[in-house]
Amino acid sequence: MAGIYIHIPFCKQACHYCDFHFSTNLKNKQLMIEAIKQELVLQKNYLNEPIHTIYFGGGTPSMLEASELNDILDTLSANYNVTARPEITLEANPDDLSERQLEALKSIGINRLSIGIQSFDDEVLKFLNRAHNRVQALDCMEHARNAGFENISIDLIYGIPNRDHKKWLEDLDKVIAMNPEHISAYCLTIEPQTAFGKWAKKGQLKPVEDDYSAAQFDTMISMLNQHGFEQYEVSNFCRDGFYSNHNTSYWQQKAYLGIGPGAHSYNLESRQYNIRNNQKYINSLAEGTIPYDIEYLSKNDIINDYILTAIRTKWGINLKKLEGFGYRNDTDYINSLLTNELAYTEKNNLILTTAGKLLADKISSDMFLID
Structure with a gap:
C-alpha cells in the first residue's frame, strides 16, 4: 500500500510554533502548481505499485481552490495506478472551509479532512497566531457534515502555557461534542527558528514543565477512551477503525512519494529530501530537474526507523x-x-x-x- 504526499507551501500567516516549510507570498502560486504537476510526471516510476492514499499537506492546502487541487489530482491520476477508492486527505484551516468550498472539495474526490483547529479558545488562538477564531472552529464541522464529509480529523495542541488545565479540559469537551472520526493531539514543541523559539531564547516565553504536559496527556487519553476513541498511535485517536491510512503507512514502513518543496520520499532503501525553497524548486522543475538530496539507508538506519515508528503505535x-x-x-x-x-x-x-x-x-x- 503506497501513498503520495503533496506539500502545498502556502499559508495566510506564520503560526508562532510552526517550523514546516511555507511562504505567505502567493505571487507564484500558479507556477508552484505547475512545478508540482511536473514533479509528479518526473517521479511516476518511483513507487511502481498501486497508490492507496493521497495526502495534501502543508502549509495550508485549503488555500488552493478546488479547481487547482483537481488539476493536481488529474495529473496524478494520469501518471499513477491509483486504486478505485483511495483515501484522499486535505489538511484545512477552519477559516477556509466555507460551505461553497467544502462542496467543491467533495465534488473533486476529497474524502477526508484534517482540520487544524488547535484550540477553541480565542485567547489561545491569538497566542498561537492562528488565522481563525472560536466561532469558525465550532462551525467548520457542521459545514463539513452538510457537505457530505464522513471522515473528519481534528488537530489539537496541548502543553500550552496557561495558569491551569481549564482551557485544555474545555477543548477536550468541545472536540468530543463535535464527534469527529479522528483526533490528532500534539504537545506544543518550541522549535528554535519559530517565533516561540526566538521568544524563549530571549526569556520572553517559558515552556511548561514536563509534569504539566504529562498531566494533560493522561487526561486526554482517559477522556477520549471513555468516549470511544482508540489511541492507535501516541498522538492519534480514532473511532471504529477510522485510522489515517496514509499516516499508518508511514508508521508501518510502507513506501511513499513526497511531492513539492520540503517534501520527503521513502522507498525502503533510501530517503529523498526536496529543497525547502519555493523559487529554487520552481526554477529547477521548469528545467526538468527535481531538486533533492538523497540518503541511502544502512542496515542500522532501517532497523532504527522501524523502532522509532513502530514503538509509537498500538x-x-x-x-x-x-x-x-x-x-x-x-x-x-x-x-x-x-x-x-x-x-x-x-x-x-x-x-x-x-x-x-x-x-x-x-x-x-x-x-x-x-x-
Whole structure:
C-alpha cells in the first residue's frame, strides 16, 4: 500500500510554533502548481505499485481552490495506478472551509479532512497566531457534515502555557461534542527558528514543565477512551477503525512519494529530501530537474526507523521481526521496561503503556543501533 504526499507551501500567516516549510507570498502560486504537476510526471516510476492514499499537506492546502487541487489530482491520476477508492486527505484551516468550498472539495474526490483547529479558545488562538477564531472552529464541522464529509480529523495542541488545565479540559469537551472520526493531539514543541523559539531564547516565553504536559496527556487519553476513541498511535485517536491510512503507512514502513518543496520520499532503501525553497524548486522543475538530496539507508538506519515508528503505535515493535532485521535484542533493557511498567509484551510485540508513551522518543533512542 503506497501513498503520495503533496506539500502545498502556502499559508495566510506564520503560526508562532510552526517550523514546516511555507511562504505567505502567493505571487507564484500558479507556477508552484505547475512545478508540482511536473514533479509528479518526473517521479511516476518511483513507487511502481498501486497508490492507496493521497495526502495534501502543508502549509495550508485549503488555500488552493478546488479547481487547482483537481488539476493536481488529474495529473496524478494520469501518471499513477491509483486504486478505485483511495483515501484522499486535505489538511484545512477552519477559516477556509466555507460551505461553497467544502462542496467543491467533495465534488473533486476529497474524502477526508484534517482540520487544524488547535484550540477553541480565542485567547489561545491569538497566542498561537492562528488565522481563525472560536466561532469558525465550532462551525467548520457542521459545514463539513452538510457537505457530505464522513471522515473528519481534528488537530489539537496541548502543553500550552496557561495558569491551569481549564482551557485544555474545555477543548477536550468541545472536540468530543463535535464527534469527529479522528483526533490528532500534539504537545506544543518550541522549535528554535519559530517565533516561540526566538521568544524563549530571549526569556520572553517559558515552556511548561514536563509534569504539566504529562498531566494533560493522561487526561486526554482517559477522556477520549471513555468516549470511544482508540489511541492507535501516541498522538492519534480514532473511532471504529477510522485510522489515517496514509499516516499508518508511514508508521508501518510502507513506501511513499513526497511531492513539492520540503517534501520527503521513502522507498525502503533510501530517503529523498526536496529543497525547502519555493523559487529554487520552481526554477529547477521548469528545467526538468527535481531538486533533492538523497540518503541511502544502512542496515542500522532501517532497523532504527522501524523502532522509532513502530514503538509509537498500538501494535508496538514485533521482536521477531526485529530479530529478522539482524537486531540483537537487549534483554536487560527490555526487562527494565517491563519491570518499570513502561511496556508490556503481547504475542512477541513490545507495546508501550501510557507511562511509556510519554517517554517514547527516549525509549526508541535507547534502543537505536549506532553505526
